Amino acid sequence: MQQILEHKIVLVTGAARGLGAAYARGIVEAGGSVMIADLLAEDGVALAAELGDRAAFVTLDVTDPEAWDVAVAATVEHFGGIDGLVNNAGISATGVPAVEESIETFDRIIAVNLRSVYLGMRAVTPEMRKRGGGSIVNISSAAGLIGLALTGAYGAAKWGVRGLSKVAAVELGREKIRVNSVHPGMVLTPMTAPTGISLDEGAFPNNPMQRVGRPEELVGAITYLLSDAASYTTGAELAVDGGWTAGPSIEYVMGQ
Numbered sequence: 001m002q003q004i005l006e007h008k009i010v011l012v013t014g015a016a017r018g019l020g021a022a023y024a025r026g027i028v029e030a031g032g033s034v035m036i037a038d039l040l041a042e043d044g045v046a047l048a049a050e051l052g053d054r055a056a057f058v059t060l061d062v063t064d065p066e067a068w069d070v071a072v073a074a075t076v077e078h079f080g081g082i083d084g085l086v087n088n089a090g091i092s093a094t095g096v097p098a099v100e101e102s103i104e105t106f107d108r109i110i111a112v113n114l115r116s117v118y119l120g121m122r123a124v125t126p127e128m129r130k131r132g133g134g135s136i137v138n139i140s141s142a143a144g145l146i147g148l149a150l151t152g153a154y155g156a157a158k159w160g161v162r163g164l165s166k167v168a169a170v171e172l173g174r175e176k177i178r179v180n181s182v183h184p185g186m187v188l189t190p191m192t193a194p195t196g197i198s199l200d201e202g203a204f205p206n207n208p209m210q211r212v213g214r215p216e217e218l219v220g221a222i223t224y225l226l227s228d229a230a231s232y233t234t235g236a237e238l239a240v241d242g243g244w245t246a247g248p249s250i251e252y253v254m255g256q
């Protein structure tokens with residue numbers, strides 16, 4: 001792979017497994033260094049060991065402002081600074097209608113999936129300023145681009161991530177801190193596996209590509225946005241969803 005992230009230091013939240021682990025692998029393959037930040041210490045430490053010297057692990061609960069300070073300090077101490085942040089950690093929708101979600105669950109999903117993004121941007125910005133710029137990639141969802149049934153709090157959080165990314169992009173542009181949102185479609189990970197989705201062609205007939213995605217298929221979008229190849233890209237939203245949010249597949253529309 002092209003070394004587009006050579007000398008870049010990136011903190012990825014929720015990187016012990018699933019999509020975050022794929023991003024961590026992709027960052028190291030592209031020549032960068034990665035701080036794997038997650039609640040899952042065992043998985044995170046094992047992944048860091050597998051990836052070698054340009055990877056390390058720090059325990060982080062993304063809902064805890066003080067833990068953010070510790071994670072950022074650990075990254076700076078270990079690697080020498082921070083050029084990139086991928087706000088990826090998240091918890092799934094509960095699959096109940098929005099108005100039937102409990103208040104406690106609603107608040108929890110907002111805290112982990114949206115408030116965390118604010119806390120993360122707030123924590124890394126001083127370090128990015130010291131380096132004269134940076135790139136923040138906030139992971140939203142297809143559910144942050146359309147109204148997806150049974151994703152009330154999740155969808156609200158992901159729309160919030162998209163909006164917050166644009167506000168931060170506008171505010172930080174002059175300081176060369178770029179902020180973009182990425183919107184994965186349905187991807188097979190430990191989060192989505194319990195729903196029984198399969199990678200088989202044709203298994204997702206509503207989707208123009210008619211299949212769900214693999215974590216590796218998101219990596220290029222993330223490494224691109226973190227790299228200097230995206231030096232004029234900020235405030236953008238990138239759907240990586242097999243065309244899901246563009247509209248239903250022609251076969252689905254024609255009832256085939």
Ligand SMILES: NC(=O)c1ccc[n+]([C@@H]2O[C@H](COP(=O)([O-])OP(=O)(O)OC[C@H]3O[C@@H](n4cnc5c(N)ncnc54)[C@H](O)[C@@H]3O)[C@@H](O)[C@H]2O)c1
Nearest residue numbers: 014018019039061062088089090141184186187189190191
């Ligand atoms: N898989 C999909 O189809 C899909 C689609 C759209 C968006 N996304 C988003 O992508 C991101 C990653 O999803 P995934 O499918 O890899 O999920 P996953 O459940 O496989 O991984 C999520 C990771 O986040 C960590 N995490 C959860 N709460 C945390 C907290 N409070 N502090 C720190 N870490 C925490 C978990 O320990 C886990 O390692 C999420 O933000 C999710 O909403 C996923």
